[in-house]
Every structure is written in C-alpha cells, then in structure tokens.
Amino acid sequence: MSVAAMYPGTFDPITLGHEDLVRRASRLFDRIVVAVASNPSKTPMFTLEERVALARKVLRNFNNVEVAGYDGLTVDFAMANDLQVILRGLRAVSDFEYEFQLANMNRHLTDDVETAFLTPTEKYTYISSTLVREIASMGGNITEFVSPEVKQALIERCKKKK
8 A cells, every 4th residue: 555645844944854854754655745835924034935945846756746735724735636544753752732733633623644753863852943944044054954956046036145
C-alpha cells in the first residue's frame, strides 16, 4: 500500500528544521507534498509564489517530495490530492496543545486523513521561521538556520525593506 503525506505550513521562509523533517519523513512515506499555505490571516514576508519557489529549490534533491501552494482547508487539499496523512512537526511541548486541537478538528472534518507528528532533530528544536525573519531583519547571521538560497532571498528582502 502506498502512503502519501502532506506537510502543510506557511514556510515563510523554509528553514533547515523544515528540511530536516522532510528528509526524515521521506523515508517513512512513499510521497510527500510540502503544501505551502497562502494563509490570509498572516502577513508573510514572501509571497506564496516566492515561498513555493524557495521550497522547491531547497527540496529539489528529494525524489519523492513535491511542493505545491494551496488556499483553503488543509483536509480539503489532502483529499483532493489523495494524501492520507497530514504531517506536523512538534518542536516543544508548547506546540502540542495547538497541534492536538488542529488534529482533532481535522479528524472531525474527515475520517479519511490522519495526522502524524514528528519531533525535530535536537539541533533544530529552537528554529522557527519567525525567529529567522527577525534575526535577518536586524542583520544577524542566519547561516545555521536556512539554506544558502533562502539566506540570499532573506538578505535581499531585508535590504528592500530598509
């Protein structure tokens, strides 16, 4: 049986922590779709198209991983793309309550999609896109947190904002 998963998120920007989770999940699932959410409730630094393009560059070497942008309910995207699992990362205990609530709501919306949680590799537990954007906007070194392509895009975006 082939099992396909989606890894949804805003990915503004995609970090080495996200990449690590995809690397490990690519060994567990036959197909993974990194689903970049438009998320109209947030004001992202990068457009949806830019976030999709950056994720595609970063994840280009994974044969069973694809990247797609989406708008709307995550479970609707999963069902429309024949994805049986929603993959979520849990960095800290504080993430669990929100993710647990989300998983239960998704299960309420459909029984056809399950949620699976992965914890990050220890060296990535403290990385978040929000912190990376903040450090980059203040001119800090983000080399340890993002790929070279993402680092360059962040530097250029932060220059434009000044």
